[in-house]
Amino acid sequence: MRYVLGVLAIAVLAVGISLYWVGRPTPVPATPPPPIPTSVLDQLPKERKGQVLIYGAYGFTGKGISQLASEYGITPVLAGRNESKLKPLADSLGYDYVVLPLDNNHDNLVKVLKHFEIVLHIAGPYTYTAKPMLDAVVEAGTHYVDLTGENHVIQAELDRDEEFKRANIMVMPAVGYDVVPTDCLNMYVADKISQPTQLTVVLNGNYTAAEGAQASRGTMKSGLEMLGRPLLKRENGKMVAMAKPELIHRKENGQEQTLLQIPWADMITSYVSIGIPNIEVFQVQDGELPTWLLRVAQSDAGRRVLGWLIDNFAPEGPPPGAQENRQTRIVSTVSNEAGATASAALITPEGYLLTFHSTLIIARRVIDGQWEPGFQTVAKVYGPDLVLEVPGVSRTDL
Numbered sequence: 001m002r003y004v005l006g007v008l009a010i011a012v013l014a015v016g017i018s019l020y021w022v023g024r025p026t027p028v029p030a031t032p033p034p035p036i037p038t039s040v041l042d043q044l045p046k047e048r049k050g051q052v053l054i055y056g057a058y059g060f061t062g063k064g065i066s067q068l069a070s071e072y073g074i075t076p077v078l079a080g081r082n083e084s085k086l087k088p089l090a091d092s093l094g095y096d097y098v099v100l101p102l103d104n105n106h107d108n109l110v111k112v113l114k115h116f117e118i119v120l121h122i123a124g125p126y127t128y129t130a131k132p133m134l135d136a137v138v139e140a141g142t143h144y145v146d147l148t149g150e151n152h153v154i155q156a157e158l159d160r161d162e163e164f165k166r167a168n169i170m171v172m173p174a175v176g177y178d179v180v181p182t183d184c185l186n187m188y189v190a191d192k193i194s195q196p197t198q199l200t201v202v203l204n205g206n207y208t209a210a211e212g213a214q215a216s217r218g219t220m221k222s223g224l225e226m227l228g229r230p231l232l233k234r235e236n237g238k239m240v241a242m243a244k245p246e247l248i249h250r251k252e253n254g255q256e257q258t259l260l261q262i263p264w265a266d267m268i269t270s271y272v273s274i275g276i277p278n279i280e281v282f283q284v285q286d287g288e289l290p291t292w293l294l295r296v297a298q299s300d301a302g303r304r305v306l307g308w309l310i311d312n313f314a315p316e317g318p319p320p321g322a323q324e325n326r327q328t329r330i331v332s333t334v335s336n337e338a339g340a341t342a343s344a345a346l347i348t349p350e351g352y353l354l355t356f357h358s359t360l361i362i363a364r365r366v367i368d369g370q371w372e373p374g375f376q377t378v379a380k381v382y383g384p385d386l387v388l389e390v391p392g393v394s395r396t397d398l
């Protein structure tokens, strides 16, 4: 028996070490890639006005945005680090492309970005991808939007506000499902009462058709980056760590419902947009994350193994059809010290579909000249009604 247990322990250890090894991050090249050939630069747009670069174009979300770009009158150039994934997409859509690694490639990134008015940065987890792109846009003078929901990344972007202003560029994070609908809805309800002090947001991602409620690999891996960090909430204007997420059990339309507190980016973005000092975000839960998963995600090695498993075994994103069938519902409620409250709800299309549209709506605004220098949030620059431009979004006062 002891022998069998010993063999089992060794086998488990061996599998663990192999998974850790295969899941380790690709080392950043010690020497930068060679300068990008002039022949490649010569094919990029000569005049940057109106020109859009989509970086991470062949990921699940990048592909959706690239496929929809023409509906917004945008003819993008597609970019990413892997030519074998990039070229077929660019060829199928009839767009130019440029192969451009992010890591240790600053000079080439700057040379390419100088040909574009804005980059839609769709490669994540942003924990690893945001900084090299931001360093390059500052030098190139190119506007930047991304889809990060990783709070530590958004905070790091906010901390560089002055630098972005000096470069006269707009850096706007989270232009997807996280956080366009909530940021806009939060501003809409906040305008209904004077001096709101508390904001509570409830997201129901499976409002209709729970079938196919899946995240993309990039979303799952970005989520892992959040799980590995302390859970924070906005309290009295500060981000404070919580020992564990709050759980609320309630009845909604006669049905038992559990709400789980989540670290949605509103805690930073809506604080910037509206300045409400207490912000909490909850998600209607289908099930609970197993505690072993939370424990594994606390360590770098654990996240690498989980990331490897996601890359190799998780589906690319929601299955076909899910985007047409699903809707989400978001309810935001504000209150103030005088006891006044206001609530409103948004119905939105499925989150990825919303993201494809919202990213392009904002890109279109930027190339039409509507942008503000520095770190910016969606509702602060474009107002609470921007989200209503996304097809399928409706808003109701409660």
Ligand SMILES: NC(=O)c1ccc[n+]([C@@H]2O[C@H](COP(=O)([O-])OP(=O)(O)OC[C@H]3O[C@@H](n4cnc5c(N)ncnc54)[C@H](OP(=O)(O)O)[C@@H]3O)[C@@H](O)[C@H]2O)c1
Pocket (backbone or CB within 6 Å): 056, 057, 058, 059, 060, 061, 062, 080, 081, 082, 085, 101, 102, 103, 122, 123, 124, 125, 126, 128, 129, 147, 148, 149, 174, 175, 176, 177, 178, 179, 216, 217, 218, 219, 220, 222, 223, 316, 317, 351, 352, 355
């Ligand atoms: N805020 C929102 O509502 C929202 C909505 C959708 C997506 N997102 C976020 O957007 C990101 C992309 O999502 P996705 O669904 O497209 O994921 P995905 O299908 O996994 O695609 C990820 C993309 O990022 C690229 N990438 C990753 N690391 C890179 C690096 N170090 N250098 C260069 N390229 C790198 C990948 O290229 P390789 O294949 O070459 O690795 C791929 O093109 C994720 O962070 C996700 O959380 C947010």
